[in-house]
Amino acid sequence: MKKDGVGIYFNNKAYEVLESYLLTQIDSIKNTFILVDNFTYIHCIPVIYSHIDILKNSNIIQIKSGEKEKNIYTCIKICKNLEKLKANRKSLILNLGGGVITDIGGFVASIFKRGIRFVNIPTTLLGMVDAAIGYKTGINLDSIKNEIGSFYIPELLIIDTHFLNTLSNEDFFSGMAEMFKHGLIADKNFWIELKENSKKNIKKNEKTWNNLIFKSISIKQKIVEKDPKEKGLRKILNFGHTIGHAIESYFMNKNKIKMLHGVAIAMGMVFESWISSKINGLSIDEYEEIKSIFSILYPIHEKNYSNIDINEIFKIMEYDKKNEKNKILFSLLKKIGNCSYNCQVPYSLIKESFLN
Ligand SMILES: NC(=O)c1ccc[n+]([C@@H]2O[C@H](COP(=O)([O-])OP(=O)(O)OC[C@H]3O[C@@H](n4cnc5c(N)ncnc54)[C@H](O)[C@@H]3O)[C@@H](O)[C@H]2O)c1
Ligand SMILES: [Zn+2]
Structure with missing residues (x-):
């Protein structure tokens, strides 16, 4: 699928496309930032490293998992981390996680230095079929869902259904x-x-x-x-x-x-x-x-x-x-x-x- 500049790629083909993107469109792999939560750090980082070796030289920014983290304070923490790691307007964020990660990561990408590039790599079923698609990014305002956000288009959408092997049944049914x-x-x-x-x-x-x-x-x-x-x-x-x-x-x-x-x-x-x-x-x-x-x-x-x-x-x-x-x-x-x-x-x- 390719529309409005967003390519959606599946499984092995997806990694080929992502690797080629990283090699041709990014000035240095050190300028790539992978956003994960504590579970996707454990379960999903090894998977993408096994497919794309150069990613081992990128930076990881980790947040706690869970809907409660989808707020402005987490965004500020991520921005401060990006700043500390010397991110610039040519940086790329790879959102590696469920809907919480793709929503927060997409939103941060849309505001950091008035907008940097991002790629969604959803690792939950909900992320794959819904949250990572459709250009909506967002965070909650106290308990009001998705009250703050933006429409922002990712560079690529990478769907690797093998991530589902480690997903809990609860999250699968969700x-x-x-x-x-x-x-x-x-x-x-x-x-x-x-x-x-x-x-x-x-x-x-x-x-x-x-x-x-x-x-x-x-x-x-x-x-x-x-x-x-x-x-x-x-x-x-x-x-x-x-x-x-x-x-x-x-x-x-x-x-x-x-x-x-x-x-x-x-x-x-x-x-x-x-x-x-x-x-x-x-x-x-x-x-x-x-x-x-x-x-x-x-x-x-x-x-x-x-x-x-x-x-x-x-x-x-x-x-x-x-x-x-x-x-x-x-x-x-x-x-x-x-x-x-x-x-x-x-x-x-x-x-x-x-x-x-
Ligand atoms: N932007 C949109 O259009 C849109 C659409 C639908 C939903 N959403 C948002 O998506 C969020 C829900 O997404 P979700 O259900 O993916 O929640 P989530 O991101 O919290 O993920 C659920 C849990 O699964 C863990 N996890 C993720 N991938 C894993 C893997 N491969 N193996 C093991 N554990 C894994 C996470 O750490 C987390 O604990 C909500 O905030 C919702 O508002 C956004
Ligand atoms: Zn929904």
Whole structure:
């Protein structure tokens, strides 16, 4: 895939392209900075060193793993490190990690010295099919998700699905939620294919998974190309996220349960599908189909969540970036594979969706 100057490359081919880029486009490998967290330092650095030997001479900047690190203070630390290591306007940042690393690293690249180059090397499923694609970078403001950020285009996108071998099952399923979303909003056949494969021993069939990952990336890439700055159509990618992000922020505030992005989004998709069935024409059968698959795959009906304070969630939703003129706007399904955006939903219906 090659579009708008961004090449997306897979597995072995990807390393060839990256190495050639480093050899031809960077003045010195010492001017390359690999951003990692403590887990990708352990699991992913050896992998890229084994493919591209010269990277052993680059610099590593390490941060702690986790959503809590996705804030302005971490960005300042990274900038100070870049400064100390004598980074300049010709420097390159390689973001080696999940969505937290690609979001922070992309954002730092967009502001450091008014913008330096970066390459995304996502190492989680969520990063590969979603976070690293689409030019959005960002950090949280306290617990408001992605409140600060920029649209910034990477030089390359390197997809090595072998990174998934060390990823926890929890994080694998978290990423799969975004793949399901791609099927629900734009491609019913993909939804069916993914549903069937999700019941099998997930990581066993590498070829099938590579193929599903490729299809999922293509769906997102196509939507982003049509509307890169989210003026309209791109909003469908937020299906499940109006409620999902609010749930994620709520749990971040409470500091009670570790709530993975994909699990929050799976919950959001169930609730927003129910709302879709009430006001946007989604059939009850399709709503039940969606609810049933997410209830099997994700811990969305556990007791822990039953005492969620819906009023607090609603307050968080009021900050949603999609809102206009003080109205909370949703992306809702018409049917599986077809999604509308800018849908206004009454508070009473949002509240009711939590009780179904
Ligand atoms: N910019 C966007 O368009 C966009 C889209 C979707 C999500 N996001 C953001 O992405 C973030 C979530 O991303 P995530 O789920 O990848 O989280 P993450 O980056 O926190 O990674 C999850 C965990 O997996 C570990 N890890 C990463 N790669 C590994 C590997 N190969 N082996 C072992 N462990 C590994 C990490 O250290 C971390 O502990 C959220 O902040 C979300 O807002 C951004
Ligand atoms: Zn998401």
